[in-house]
Amino acid sequence: MQYQKEEIRARILEAALAEFEQHGFAGAQMRRMARRARVATGNIYRYFKNKEEIFDAIVQAGYRDISALIFESHQLSKQNRGDIRSIARHIASGIMGVYSRHGRQLLVVANKSSGSRHEDFLETLTTMVARRIREELYSGAGEGDDVLIHLIASGFVEGLFIILRSISDIQRIEELINRMLIFYFQDIECRLGVTG
């Protein structure tokens, strides 16, 4: 029972993932999803309340891990203040880690969530990253420009996802992320005109 239940639940989640990848949240069809999962349409509703909750279930783990990651990076910076590059590296490698466990899920919530409760995932993540960047750069010094920082965070986050969805070789991903880190954060204080 329990075993079987779990197996079906997994099949549904896998099919849902594929469906969301192809059609996005709004365009996903329950019937097609059921067919993919080799499960009756109605049976899906024994495992999940509705389409939205399937999406939640898919997103959940990645969401949790990403949140933990940001929180960690916050803790890290308390001890090891002042080096934005190491923070960025930590976030990047953290996201990579999450990606290695929940890659497709992450891409779905990032790029295919329009119409769902999580359609502002990328925005939220960006905001968290921006907060971390601001904390690092302007801890003691003056007031940085929120929009500029948000924009950098956005480019950084978006860049991570572009790398992740373009490349599959893990070494190549790491190399590209490193080059992106350099591009984004080398001499960043100078380029931003941070005095402190």
Place this chain on the structure above:
Amino acid sequence: MQYQKEEIRARILEAALAEFEQHGFAGAQMRRMARRARVATGNIYRYFKNKEEIFDAIVQAGYRDISALIFESHQLSKQNRGDIRSIARHIASGIMGVYSRHGRQLLVVANKSSGSRHEDFLETLTTMVARRIREELYSGAGEGDDVLIHLIASGFVEGLFIILRSISDIQRIEELINRMLIFYFQDIECRLGVTG
């Protein structure tokens, strides 16, 4: 007669714009749009053939101007090769100009066009910008990394839209764009490790 017609057409376009802003192309409802415009559902169809054509009408001008801009920047770089900053400045100020005329429309086509004919607008724009960047940076020198360049183009374009949708004061926009240009393109060759 003629006056009234134009007024209604404008009301419909305004309502459609608001509807698309809130719900995106696919989620937009003709009945709600009609209600917003204080117009009968069927009357919309006297002014526009269907939902898609309303979207087109909203998007059109921005689309045209952006295309012209990219083309211009290509011409410009032929005469004035080698300075990526001036190209970037040209694109940025061009997009600013388009935005000052068609701001909300530009944001809609950029971020709310999923399901419409123009759903890949941002991707297309990014690709064009990436091509321009590659042309400037690697004209004579070695082969740059496509993904890295694409990612920079994406961050740059996305950044422009973030500025535009966050800020309304035109002077402030200009200042921020300048700072973003510095952030993205100062010593870019160095940060990318371009040898040429």
Place this chain on the structure above:
Amino acid sequence: MQYQKEEIRARILEAALAEFEQHGFAGAQMRRMARRARVATGNIYRYFKNKEEIFDAIVQAGYRDISALIFESHQLSKQNRGDIRSIARHIASGIMGVYSRHGRQLLVVANKSSGSRHEDFLETLTTMVARRIREELYSGAGEGDDVLIHLIASGFVEGLFIILRSISDIQRIEELINRMLIFYFQDIECRLGVTG
């Protein structure tokens, strides 16, 4: 006023006729009809209550004439009993006469009236003709078969309309109708096995 009214009324009727010819009653569109008539859509409703009444107005004259024709042929046969051929000739030439005055209208009510009040026009006409045939053939003699007679009437009536809508030359029409009369009514008693 009155003159102008009549001219517009005529324009509407002409446009309606063309519209019905092309699209049938159900497929006809009031807007297109108005455009054809170079009249505002709403103005049509000052002259006619609705689509159905326009159709009625078009059909009316032909209807009246055809009814009169059948009635005449009834009178005729009272005086001049026993010759079905002369009756048929009378009906044929009568329909030709009506056709020469209201040709297009007749074809419309015969073949394009589906969905209107007059969609059974052909059936009704056929029934009247069948009654006349029966009166002639079986006045004193035995009981003829209703279905067979109806079927002959139908073929005869349908044949008339085929000729009318295929051919425009009036002499050729007359010739063909004569040949059809021969085909249908020569030795009809014999072919039907009428004893009387």
Place this chain on the structure above:
Amino acid sequence: MQYQKEEIRARILEAALAEFEQHGFAGAQMRRMARRARVATGNIYRYFKNKEEIFDAIVQAGYRDISALIFESHQLSKQNRGDIRSIARHIASGIMGVYSRHGRQLLVVANKSSGSRHEDFLETLTTMVARRIREELYSGAGEGDDVLIHLIASGFVEGLFIILRSISDIQRIEELINRMLIFYFQDIECRLGVTG
């Protein structure tokens, strides 16, 4: 499961048949059809792709059989040339056979198909019959008049359908068809003035 499915499919087809009989293809409404079938509107679309395909499903068998019949009669006449009566008898008995299997369906496609893919069914059938008549009558002899022959074919075909829809007793149908054959084809050469 399977049984129920078939039962519903049958209910839908029966309801559709009734709906088409009463309102014709164009006037038929899916909601009314669903109500007749005691089925939800959407459920119809589990069984048939759309209105047109329901019509096709109803018409199909009759269509196929009629086409086969005409083809057969063509083969027959190659072997047994010169006797139009036997050809007519073959066609008549063939149509009777089709009618005995798909009576209402045949009447629907013949008289209620306006707006559908099959709206010219009767015209097509008539044309095929006319061709057969011409082949028989004018094989070696002179040119017959196309309109006259078409008109006879039309009367004959129309007559068949009148008999079929008026009468239910099979023996009576046969008798009437025989009488119609006599009426239409006895001494036909003479009545048409065929010299050969």
Place this chain on the structure above:
DNA sequence: AATGAATGAGCGTTCATTCAT
């Protein structure tokens, strides 16, 4: 627990008719 047929609200769109000017 599992099925997949059934439901029906809701979509974009059409068009006869009405109404403000």
Place this chain on the structure above:
DNA sequence: GATGAATGAACGCTCATTCAT
């Protein structure tokens, strides 16, 4: 009287969700 823009009920069809088995 004339205009044509405006109305809104109704259409064919879709699909998330429910239900009988």
